Structures are given as structure tokens and as C-alpha cells.
Amino acid sequence: MNFRNKKPNKAKLLTLCLLTLSMSLASSVTFANSFVIKNAKVHTATQAGILNNATIVVKDGVITAINPRSYKVTNVIDAQGKDVTPGLIGSMNSLGLIEVNAVSGTRDASEKKADITFDTSKAFNPKSTLLPYARKGGVTSNVVSPMGGESMFRGQSFAVNLSGDFDSVLVSDRAVVIDLGASHEGSRATHIQTLINTLEDAQEKLTDKKAEAEKSDASDSEEKDKKEEKLKRDEIIINELLAGTKTLVAFAERATDLLVLVDIKQRFNLDVVIVGGSDAVLIQKQLVKADIPVIVNPHNNLPTSFDTLNSSLDTATVLIKAGLKVGLYIDDAHKLDQLRYLAGSAVANGVEHEDALEAITANLADIFKLNTGKIAVGKKADIVMWSADPFEISTKVERLWIEGEEASTKSRQDALRDRYTTDTEMPRAYTK
Amino acid sequence: MQTSLPKIFTPLLLAATISTLAGCGSDDDGKVTINKNPYPSTYSPLASQSILFTNATVLIGNGEQLEDADVLIADGKIIEVGKNINEDVDIEIDAKGKWITPGIIDVHSHLGVYPSPSVESHSDGNEMSSPNTSEVWAEHSVWPQDPGFQAARAGGITTLQILPGSANLFGGRGVTLRNIPSHTMQGMKFPDAPYGLKMACGENPKRVYGSRKVLPSTRMGNMAGYRMAWAEATEYKRAWDKYEADFEDDDTVQPPKRDIELDTLKGVLDGEILIHNHCYKAEEMAMMIDLGKEFNYHAGTFHHAIEGYKIADLLAENGNCAAMWPDWWGFKMEAYDMVQENVAIVDAVKNSCAIVHSDSDITIQRLNQEAAKVLYRAKDNGFELEEKDAIRWITLNAAKSLGIDSKTGSLEKDKRADVVLWNRNPFSVYAQAEQVFLDGSKVYDRFDEAYQAKSDFMLGQPSLLENVKKNKVEK
Numbered sequence: 001m002n003f004r005n006k007k008p009n010k011a012k013l014l015t016l017c018l019l020t021l022s023m024s025l026a027s028s029v030t031f032a033n034s035f036v037i038k039n040a041k042v043h044t045a046t047q048a049g050i051l052n053n054a055t056i057v058v059k060d061g062v063i064t065a066i067n068p069r070s071y072k073v074t075n076v077i078d079a080q081g082k083d084v085t086p087g088l089i090g091s092m093n094s095l096g097l098i099e100v101n102a103v104s105g106t107r108d109a110s111e112k113k114a115d116i117t118f119d120t121s122k123a124f125n126p127k128s129t130l131l132p133y134a135r136k137g138g139v140t141s142n143v144v145s146p147m148g149g150e151s152m153f154r155g156q157s158f159a160v161n162l163s164g165d166f167d168s169v170l171v172s173d174r175a176v177v178i179d180l181g182a183s184h185e186g187s188r189a190t191h192i193q194t195l196i197n198t199l200e201d202a203q204e205k206l207t208d209k210k211a212e213a214e215k216s217d218a219s220d221s222e223e224k225d226k227k228e229e230k231l232k233r234d235e236i237i238i239n240e241l242l243a244g245t246k247t248l249v250a251f252a253e254r255a256t257d258l259l260v261l262v263d264i265k266q267r268f269n270l271d272v273v274i275v276g277g278s279d280a281v282l283i284q285k286q287l288v289k290a291d292i293p294v295i296v297n298p299h300n301n302l303p304t305s306f307d308t309l310n311s312s313l314d315t316a317t318v319l320i321k322a323g324l325k326v327g328l329y330i331d332d333a334h335k336l337d338q339l340r341y342l343a344g345s346a347v348a349n350g351v352e353h354e355d356a357l358e359a360i361t362a363n364l365a366d367i368f369k370l371n372t373g374k375i376a377v378g379k380k381a382d383i384v385m386w387s388a389d390p391f392e393i394s395t396k397v398e399r400l401w402i403e404g405e406e407a408s409t410k411s412r413q414d415a416l417r418d419r420y421t422t423d424t425e426m427p428r429a430y431t432k
Numbered sequence: 433m434q435t436s437l438p439k440i441f442t443p444l445l446l447a448a449t450i451s452t453l454a455g456c457g458s459d460d461d462g463k464v465t466i467n468k469n470p471y472p473s474t475y476s477p478l479a480s481q482s483i484l485f486t487n488a489t490v491l492i493g494n495g496e497q498l499e500d501a502d503v504l505i506a507d508g509k510i511i512e513v514g515k516n517i518n519e520d521v522d523i524e525i526d527a528k529g530k531w532i533t534p535g536i537i538d539v540h541s542h543l544g545v546y547p548s549p550s551v552e553s554h555s556d557g558n559e560m561s562s563p564n565t566s567e568v569w570a571e572h573s574v575w576p577q578d579p580g581f582q583a584a585r586a587g588g589i590t591t592l593q594i595l596p597g598s599a600n601l602f603g604g605r606g607v608t609l610r611n612i613p614s615h616t617m618q619g620m621k622f623p624d625a626p627y628g629l630k631m632a633c634g635e636n637p638k639r640v641y642g643s644r645k646v647l648p649s650t651r652m653g654n655m656a657g658y659r660m661a662w663a664e665a666t667e668y669k670r671a672w673d674k675y676e677a678d679f680e681d682d683d684t685v686q687p688p689k690r691d692i693e694l695d696t697l698k699g700v701l702d703g704e705i706l707i708h709n710h711c712y713k714a715e716e717m718a719m720m721i722d723l724g725k726e727f728n729y730h731a732g733t734f735h736h737a738i739e740g741y742k743i744a745d746l747l748a749e750n751g752n753c754a755a756m757w758p759d760w761w762g763f764k765m766e767a768y769d770m771v772q773e774n775v776a777i778v779d780a781v782k783n784s785c786a787i788v789h790s791d792s793d794i795t796i797q798r799l800n801q802e803a804a805k806v807l808y809r810a811k812d813n814g815f816e817l818e819e820k821d822a823i824r825w826i827t828l829n830a831a832k833s834l835g836i837d838s839k840t841g842s843l844e845k846d847k848r849a850d851v852v853l854w855n856r857n858p859f860s861v862y863a864q865a866e867q868v869f870l871d872g873s874k875v876y877d878r879f880d881e882a883y884q885a886k887s888d889f890m891l892g893q894p895s896l897l898e899n900v901k902k903n904k905v906e907k
Contacts, residue, residue: 102764334762344861
């Protein structure tokens with residue numbers, strides 16, 4: 001059996017050091033992971049489009065040059081014309097929070113009492129078997145979404161890379177995830193009201209405080225600050241949403257719910273992202289005007305509920321043509337390797353190939369403010385070299401780098417396959 | 433129509449009612465027999481024309497592939513597949529650059545019984561009220577308006593088995609359907625296809641009934657439950673066999689008491705109903721094979737056989753089909769040991785019967801690509817497989833599992849003309865079915881709305897994009 005991409009055990013400790021050091025310090029040191037990929041068909045996922053026979057220079061985990069006239073790096077990889085893309089970005093799943101769905105001891109994505117403060121980033125398990133499996137599909141980073149509990153607020157999402165290292169959580173408090181729409185108990189109106197009331201109350205408080213501050217003169221404002229009431233954790237998060245430093249990521253499907261989000265964005269000046277968006281096609285103009293990105297699963301084409309009657313294979317096509325920023329996602333982390341096939345399906349249904357690639361790389365990086373997802377100078381060297389067209393089922397990952405470090409695509413599944421396909425006279429348990 | 437039945441029918445209806453009450457039919461000679469087909473198929477193919485597809489790449493379904501080949505269908509049957517066929521036909525379709533395969537068959541679907549929209553009122557796929565519900569028939573739950581049937585047809589699905597869910601040791605009978613739009617279940621029912629009996633191993637039955645403090649709560653409880661049921665069914669069969677034998681000499685002998693649950697199990701013991709066994713794990717499948725031997729029936733097809741690769745030899749040796757996903761895993765412990773080459777490993781053994789199934793209203797729409805995942809991952813790892821091999825997993829082997837391989841599943845002479853015309857190699861991620869034929873008649877055309885059926889449920893919904901456009905009144 002063929003064990004391509006077997007990761008050499010080199011520089012594991014070094015990687016750990018590198019990633020924990022600050023960038024400025026790291027860049028002053030020479031590292032073994034500087035390399036050049038030459039002669040590649042580079043899908044940049046930027047306006048530069050596809051660059052043929054291109055050269056990418058990676059130093060200290062970052063892309064430092066594209067097509068330079070010369071370079072001093074000696075570790076040169078000849079891509080022989082193969083397709084090279086940014087590492088793919090998964091999102092809105094529970095990667096690293098659930099190993100086996102039906103085993104309660106491995107489930108850390110949900111919590112009955114979860115609220116807006118629910119932060120699962122410390123529960124992320126970089127050693128989950130799902131990570132190497134996802135790497136088979138060229139996924140190098142992922143936005144993990146908590147599943148929450150009884151509240152409409154699922155909690156806060158966080159971003160990770162798929163290195164499997166203990167320091168792979170990149171960002172842990174940039175977005176709040178909520179559910180809007182069909183409710184199994186009670187009315188969807190309650191969710192909408194809760195959201196609007198919460199934002200209104202918080203904004204009122206902020207406005208009052210501002211007015212108070214203006215009333216009092218400069219001399220005693222210092223004292224005021226000291227006395228200022230300590231905000232609760234959930235209040236801080238709401239204020240961050242209002243300040244636009246946190247994103248509101250909303251699972252919502254029906255047009256009426258999407259319009260509530262458009263309204264909220266305009267009224268409170270929030271950073272809003274829609275996930276699901278079955279009816280987004282009905283309100284394209286409003287979404288474009290409000291500049292709200294939509295993350296869809298292009299395989300979801302059935303009217304699974306009365307909220308999703310417009311689910312269609314060409315939703316992504318229509319939204320991209322309308323000028324919206326579209327991301328593609330799979331909510332099942334065990335199937336994260338299939339993200340590229342979703343992009344392929346989108347292409348089969350009318351999306352341009354490079355637009356589909358951006359929908360699983362650059363667009364998600366933009367939406368979640370991650371410094372990856374593009375082959376461009378200054379971006380993290382999350383790079384995949386493919387045997388051919390990255391979306392084709394017959395294509396496989398040839399090599400893959402996460403922050404400039406090569407990662408293996410060998411997984412537990414391969415070990416099992418090898419065990420049961422190797423000839424032996426002994427019980428299989430002796431084949432390791 | 434139902435209000436004005438001619439009077440002459442009344443006595444007949446009355447007689448039918450009485451025999452139903454008695455639970456059995458009665459021959460002229462007074463011998464009591466059980467009606468084995470009380471909800472018969474009313475499926476009849478749509479009008480068909482003779483069609484010649486020319487210059488296609490043809491996957492026959494039996495392991496053969498022909499390049500630049502022609503396919504001739506007429507009277508709803510496959511007439512000929514080969515080079516340069518000269519025949520006067522109603523329609524000639526230039527298929528240059530395109531691929532033709534048999535209609536795709538899914539052996540494991542819950543369309544109609546767990547339909548879209550998946551609302552409370554539609555949750556009809558699993559009678560979770562007793563560990564043995566051999567008496568229920570999935571066909572009695574099928575909602576033919578499930579929009580999923582249309583979506584599956586656009587993916588080339590022409591035949592599919594609808595199964596009850598897996599909460600029970602015995603979930604009830606499955607039914608094989610033609611994927612034809614119809615407003616009755618009988619209108620879709622595959623004529624003369626054998627019934628299936630859904631059984632389930634492992635975690636589901638023991639979890640569902642264990643939580644109610646009812647047997648089974650363990651895997652050994654599962655086995656005990658099967659064995660007790662088969663022992664009882666054996667007695668039931670013996671009683672009926674004895675009645676039939678005794679009746680030859682004495683026509684006053686009384687028949688055994690009819691039992692709807694045991695009728696199904698007896699059907700299996702009589703070799704008329706095929707077992708479809710939800711069973712993930714190697715050690716469990718091995719025991720289910722022995723269980724069949726213990727009670728003298730065949731263990732049939734293992735569905736979701738995640739660990740099929742561990743017992744590929746055993747499956748082939750005993751003539752068991754194994755229906756598998758390409759890559760579902762990790763949702764339960766029994767689904768933890770997935771390998772991407774599972775189907776290929778099972779397939780590699782002589783006399784094997786490897787199948788790719790969906791169990792999903794989404795992946796049933798691209799079972800070709802589900803098979804492609806196995807094909808290419810196996811090729812990556814040294815398996816000698818090609819498209820012509822992989823197509824068997826979703827056509828002929830699936831037909832074999834359902835007992836309909838003499839009727840469909842390959843483009844061989846005189847079989848039903850269930851045909852899919854693909855825009856390209858069907859194992860590409862970009863592949864789309866352009867036209868789908870059922871018994872030689874077109875039931876789907878990607879480029880012609882006249883051949884795109886629509887469920888009653890979706891018709892006229894005001895929120896649909898197309899209707900929003902249509903309903904705008906011109907000012």
C-alpha cells in the first residue's frame with residue numbers, strides 16, 4: 001500500500017515553538033519550513049485568478065512572494081504543472097468537538113444551558129480522528145460552530161487550523177451564532193423579539209452612558225469611570241456586536257427571517273452573516289444592498305421544511321450572479337473532506353469554477369476575517385497541491401501545507417484498510 | 433366515482449370483506465389460502481417509442497463497457513446494444529460524447545415514508561412500538577407526493593426499495609418501487625418484485641427498547657429477540673404446511689389462526705421474502721449469517737455494512753450482498769471503523785455482491801458520485817477497478833439484492849429499458865443525467881420542463897421563486 005504524504009517526524013517541537021512565538025520574533029529566525037513551489041497552476045482565489053507556471057515562495061509559514069524574479073530558498077518543489085490552491089476552509093460544523101455523535105462522552109458541542117457566552121474553543125480536540133480525515137479533502141482550516149442548547153444563542157464560534165497541534169485554535173471569540181426561524185416549541189416571533197430587544201436595550205444603555213459622560217465635566221469623569229458598573233459577560237458580547245467587532249452569524253432560511261436580519265444590520269450597524277438562506281433568492285436585492293454574505297450547502301435542494309421551499313441546486317449560482325459573497329459549507333464534520341465536491345456540484349449547476357473555489361476559501365476567510373484562503377503575499381501558507389482539478393472525485397491531494405508546515409493525509413481509516421488487505425497467516429490484530 | 437358503485441359489485445365487495453375478516457382467502461374447494469399480494473401493483477409504463485441512441489460510451493451494468501456504441505430500445509425493452517445498429521426508429525438521439533448506463537437502483541431509501549417536508553405528520557417510517565413489527569409494511573406509509581422522488585429521478589434513479597426504519601429487530605416489510613410519478617403507491621409498485629423484510633442489528637434496537645426496559649437492551653438481547661421470533665415463525669409455518677398437507681386427505685380440517693406478523697416471517701422461511709438487514713459490524717453480520725442457517729433461511733443483504741471489508745470472504749462464500757455508503761462514519765460506535773475502500777474490498781472477492789446505497793434523500797440524487805468516491809479512492813490505493821466495474825454497485829448488484837436482476841439492472845437484451853443518458857462520464861463530479869427512461873419512456877429531461885414532474889405539495893406554493901415571478905400582475 002502506498003503511504004503518500006507521510007509526514008516526517010521532523011521539527012514537531014520547532015513547529016510548536018514557531019506557532020507560539022509572535023510573528024515578529026518568528027520572522028527573525030530562519031526555519032526549515034521555507035520552501036518554494038514552482039511550475040504550478042496556481043488558483044489564487046483572488047482577483048489575479050489562475051496563474052500558470054507560477055512560483056510561490058513560503059517563509060516562516062507565510063506566503064512571501066509570488067512569481068519573484070529570483071529567490072534564495074533552496075527547498076524547491078516542482079509541481080509539474082499541477083493545480084495548487086489555498087487550503088480549503090470548513091465552517092459551521094462541530095469539528096474537534098464531537099468524535100462519535102452517539103457517544104455522549106465525546107460530545108462537547110452542545111449544552112442545555114448554553115447561552116451567548118458559550119465558548120467551546122477550550123474543548124477543541126486537535127487529536128480528533130476527524131482532522132486527518134478532513135485533510136484528505138484539502139481542508140486546512142475550519143470555523144467551528146457550537147450547537148448551543150435551549151437558547152436561540154448557540155454561543156461563539158472559533159477558528160482552527162487542521163494541523164492537529166495543541167495550539168491550533170486561531171481565533172476564539174469573533175462571532176456569535178444564533179438560530180432564527182422555525183421553532184419546534186413556541187413561535188419564531190419570540191426569537192426575533194429576543195434578538196431585537198437585546199440589541200435595543202444594549203444600545204439604549206450605551207447611548208445613556210454616552211450622554212451621561214458628556215454631561216459631566218472632564219475632572220470627575222475619571223472618577224466616574226472607576227465607579228462604572230461592571231458589565232456582565234453577555235452584555236460585553238452584545239456590545240461587541242453593536243461595535244461591529246464581533247460578527248452575528250445567523251442560521252435562517254425563510255425570507256421573513258432574512259429580512260429581519262437585513263433590518264437589524266441596517267438599524268444597529270452590525271456585521272451579519274446568513275447561514276442556510278434557502279429563501280435568499282427571493283430577496284437578492286435587499287441582501288446585496290445590505291451587503292450580507294450567505295453561506296449555503298449547495299446539496300440542500302429539498303423542501304425539508306416549510307422554511308426551505310426554495311432550496312435548490314442553483315441557489316449558489318443565483319446568489320453569486322446577484323453579486324453576493326457566497327460561502328459553501330458542510331455541517332457534518334465527519335464529511336468535511338467532501339467540501340470540494342460541493343464546489344464541484346455548484347459548478348455543475350452553473351457557478352464559475354474559480355467562484356466556486358473562492359466560496360470554499362477566500363470568501364470564508366473574508367467572512368470570518370481569517371488571514372488565509374488566498375494565494376497572496378502576506379497570507380498564511382495554507383496550500384494544497386492536487387493531482388488534477390481539485391473538485392473532481394478522481395483527483396486527490398498530493399501534498400498539503402498548514403502555515404508552511406507539511407501535513408499528512410494519512411488517517412486511521414488507512415490503517416484499518418491496510419490491516420484488512422495485507423496477507424497474513426496470523427490474526428489481523430498482529431498487522432499494525 | 434366511489435359514491436356510485438354499480439349494484440352488481442356489492443356482493444363481491446361483501447364477500448371480500450368477509451374473507452378479510454376471516455383473514456384469509458378461500459379456494460373453490462374450501463381450502464383456506466393467504467392472499468400474498470393484497471395491494472397489487474397498478475404500475476404500467478407510459479407510452480414508449482422506439483429509440484436509437486448513437487455513438488455513446490455505454491456501461492452495460494454487468495462489467496462491460498462499449499465505446500462509440502449504439503443502444504436500441506423498443507416496446508419498453510432493451511433490444512440491442514452494439515456498434516452501427518441500423519434500425520428504423522421513432523427517435524434517434526445523438527449521444528456522441530455522452531454516456532449511457534442502466535437506470536440507477538437504490539436498495540435503501542426512506543423516500544415517501546420519511547418524506548420532505550419532514551414534519552411530524554409525515555414521520556411514518558418506523559413503527560417504534562415493539563421490537564418485532566414484522567406485521568407492518570412500508571408501502572402502507574408511502575406518500576407518493578414526496579418531492580424527493582422527483583429529485584432522485586433527476587439523478588437517474590429508476591428503481592428503489594423503500595424500507596422501514598431500524599429501531600426494531602424486525603422493522604417490517606420493504607417495498608420496491610418504480611420511480612414513476614403517481615398519486616398512489618400501487619401506481620409505483622414494481623410488478624412482481626419480492627417483498628423485503630427489514631431487520632436491524634446493533635445499537636438502534638437495543639437503545640430504543642433498552643431505554644424502555646424492554647428486551648432488547650443488549651446485543652445478546654437482540655440475538656435472543658430474533659431467535660424467539662424465528663422459533664415461533666417456524667411453528668407457524670409448520671402449522672400451515674401441516675394444514676395444507678392434511679387438507680389433501682380431509683377437507684374438513686381447520687386452518688391455523690392467521691397472524692399478520694408471522695405471515696411475513698413465514699414468507700422469509702418459504703423463500704419468498706428477502707432479508708434486508710441493517711447491520712454494521714463484522715461480528716454481528718457473521719452471527720446473522722449463522723442465524724439464517726439455524727432457522728433455515730438466507731441472511732440476505734446487509735445494509736450499512738461499514739465493516740463489510742473485515743468479512744469480505746464470508747459474505748461472498750454465503751452469497752450475501754452488502755450495501756454500503758462510500759464514506760459515512762463516526763455517527764455511532766458501530767460506524768467508527770469506516771474505510772473508504774470498503775465497497776471495493778467487498779467487491780474484490782469472487783462471487784461477491786457489493787452495492788452502494790444512499791439511505792439519504794440527498795445522496796440518492798447522486799449515487800453515481802457516491803460510487804465514484806469508492807472507485808477513485810480504491811484506485812488511488814492499488815485496486816484494479818474501472819467505471820465498468822463501479823457501475824455494477826448501483827445497478828446489477830442492487831437488482832440482484834432486490835431479486836429483480838432478471839428484469840432490470842443492466843442493458844441486456846429483453847430487460848426493461850431503464851436507461852440514463854449522462855452528459856459525461858457519470859463518475860465525474862460534474863456529471864448530470866440529461867434524460868431518464870423508465871420502460872423505454874422518457875420520465876425526465878433536464879432541458880425540457882415537460883418531462884420534469886412536480887409533486888402536488890410544491891405546486892402553486894406562493895413562496896417559490898418561480899411563482900413569485902409568475903404571480904406578478906402586469907401593470
